[in-house]
Every structure is written in C-alpha cells, then in structure tokens.
Amino acid sequence: MTFTLPHTIVGGERENAAHLMRNDQAVRDAINEAAAKVEYFYGAETYFDSSSTQATGWINHAAGAMALSPSVVFQPWPATMYIDPADYEVDGFTTKWQIYLTIGVGSVNPGITDLGVHLRPFAAMSTDAIDLTGTPVGSVTVDLDEPGLSIVTAASNEFEIDTASAYVLALTQGSSAPGANELFTLYAQLRMWHE
Amino acid sequence: MAHEIPRSIVPGTPRNIVDALDNDQANLDALEALMGRWSTLSQAWGENSGLGAGDPTLMLSGGSMSASDSNYPPFIFGVTAADLAIPEMTTQFRLVATMVCGVDEPDTTLTFGIHPFTGAGTTTFSPVVAAHYAAVAIANTAPSDVQSVVGAPFVPPADGAYGFGITVTGATVNTLDFSYTVELQYRHV
DSSP states (O other): OOOOOOOOOOSOHHHHHHHHHHHHHHHHHHHHHHHTSOEEEEEEEEEEOTTOOOSOEEOBSSOSBOOOOTTSSOOSOBOEEEEOGGGGOOTTSOEEEEEEEEEEEOSSOOOEEEEEEEEEEEOOEETTEEOOOSOOSEEEEEEEOOOSSOEEEEEOOOBOOOSOEEEEEEEEOOSSOOOTTOOEEEEEEEEEEEO | OOOOOOOOOOTTOOHHHHHHHHHHHHHHHHHHHHHTSOEEEEEEEEEOSOOOTTOOEEOBSSSOOOTTOOSSOBOEEEEOHHHHOOTTOOEEEEEEEEEEEOSSOOOSOEEEEEEEBOOOOSSSSOOBOSOOEEEEEEOSOOTTOEEEEEOOOBOOOOSEEEEEEEEESSOOOTTOOEEEEEEEEEEEO
C-alpha cells in the first residue's frame, strides 16, 4: 500500500469520529483526483504535403498525403469510432472530452492558419463518402505559422457527448494547402476525464 | 453497489460515527463506478483489399490487410493480466467495432476478434491461430452503410501477444470500398 491515511486512536469517541470524517474526505479527494486524470480514448494520425488538396474532410489513419475532400471517392481508414456516452459515465461525475493535437512541422514553415480538427457524429455514407453534415460536438483550430522543425500542440475546449453514435475525427480546411516542400504530420487524440 | 463495507450500527451509536460509515460506503461506491467505466487499451483499423472466406486475417497498419502482405506491421499488443488486476475486482475486456462501406456492400459477415500471435513467418505475419476471443460480427451490410457493434464483456485471455484479426464468411472483392476501426477496451467490476 503506497498511501496510508493518518489516524489516531484516542479515548474519546468525538475525536475518533473527527478522524474518521477527515479520512473519508481524504479518500474522496483521492477518488476525485483519480477521476480527473486525463485518459486516452482514440488516436488518429496522418500527414500532409504539397499533394494534399484543401477542403474539409475526414482524417485518414496514416493514409499518406491527404486529399481533404468529402467528395473524393471513399478513402481508406477513416478515423471512425462508436461512442455510447453511457459506457463512460461515472455516477456523480461529468464526463469531459477533448481533442488534443500534436503537429510536427517539417523544415519549411507552411504558414497555414485556421487548420481545424473536429469530432462529429455521422449515421450514413453519402454515396462513397462519409456524410460530414452532422454538427461537431468538439473542435480545435491551430495556426501552423511556425519556424520549420517545430512541434505545435493545441487542445480543444472540453466538451460533452450526449448521443450514442458513430463519430469521425475530421478536418476543417485551413487558409491554404501545403506548398512545395511544406510537410507536416498531424496526430489527433480524443481523450476524456471525469470531474 | 457491488461491495458493501461491513458495519454494525448498534443503538446509541453516535451520529457522527454513523455518518462516517455512510461516507465510507459512498466513497466505495464512487470508486467502483470509476473503475467500472470502459477505457481503451488498444485500437486498429483497416480496409478491404480482398479477403479469403474463413481466414482469420490480421489487420495491418498501412497498405492492404491481407495476411500475405509482409510490408506493414500488424497491430500487435501484449496482455499481462497482472498489470491490470485490482484486488477484489474482476477485469473485463470487450471489442467495439465500426464499419463503413461505399455504394457496393461487401455482402459478407465481418467478424472481428483478437488472436493469439506467436511469431512471424518467412514472408508473412503468420501463423495466426484460428482461435480468437471476443468475436463481434457485422452482417447484412448495405450500400453506403455505417454499422457499429459493441461486444459482450469477456475475461482477459491468457498472458501473451495478440493481434486484431478479421474473418469473413464469404470472400470479398478487393474493389469493394469498406473500412473499419476496432477498439479493445477494459474495465473493472
């Protein structure tokens, strides 16, 4: 056992009861802290280079230079997942979700602003593409206007998920497509905690 | 409330002692609820590239997902039950799978599972033992279909290395567009 609670056995019931109460609160504080620990739920990664087009689309798992368009023919490995929020609820706590981005920028500053990642539900395919008309439940936007060979991180605001559905991690187009020699990788992590 | 703290309230027990015992139970309930939520242990994804009927095929990270493709690493993870064990609680696993397909449905049943993995062959990631755990199946796919399945909880398998695999009832044509993601999750009850 790593942690032990302070306690003192004395003659009076009142003093012992006070110790019990303090210990109970210490246990609850520890539970609250454990619940608030951020944990991994899902991850998706891809990369962009000068062959990447510029439109809103879904994130492909390591599918190479992306064509970011929902109109393109169905692409492999979209970052889809099923989430039933009831499976992650803890009585007395609220489940919080967040998208956390880690972007590795190549040697040339891409100078792209407003590149976004969001999580949205979807229920059907539109011909050969994922229907991206669902309302995002959470999103984050980042500017890639950094010196080359840098790491950019960004976190969305915390959000809640109320509806059981298939969800997809998707991209929102930035200010421009990557130019020549402008390469960057993107890792999007969906994570959660309870508070 | 799966576990109850033994208590004995006798007449005359001071109120603050009763409160303390109630608090203990409330704390235990909260701890159990926290341990009982599902957490992700590992995940995998893949797309159709032509699957032979009845073959448990490993999912590979990148390229196609045929077991004969040696150019991409499979999704392999280790299971060590003791690493997840919590005294007085039972560890459970489950699989959650989501499949999306294009305008041409695969017309087969996709069964996802985790398979014991003992090593790589000369040119392929094999053998994959046919036995698998926690099968979750998706059938009756339709054009432009999205389906999700949540598998039943199961006891963690024996310690060792495992790979995500997929089995189909009928061979799939590699021109069909469908892909899927699978998550292995765990909890304590």
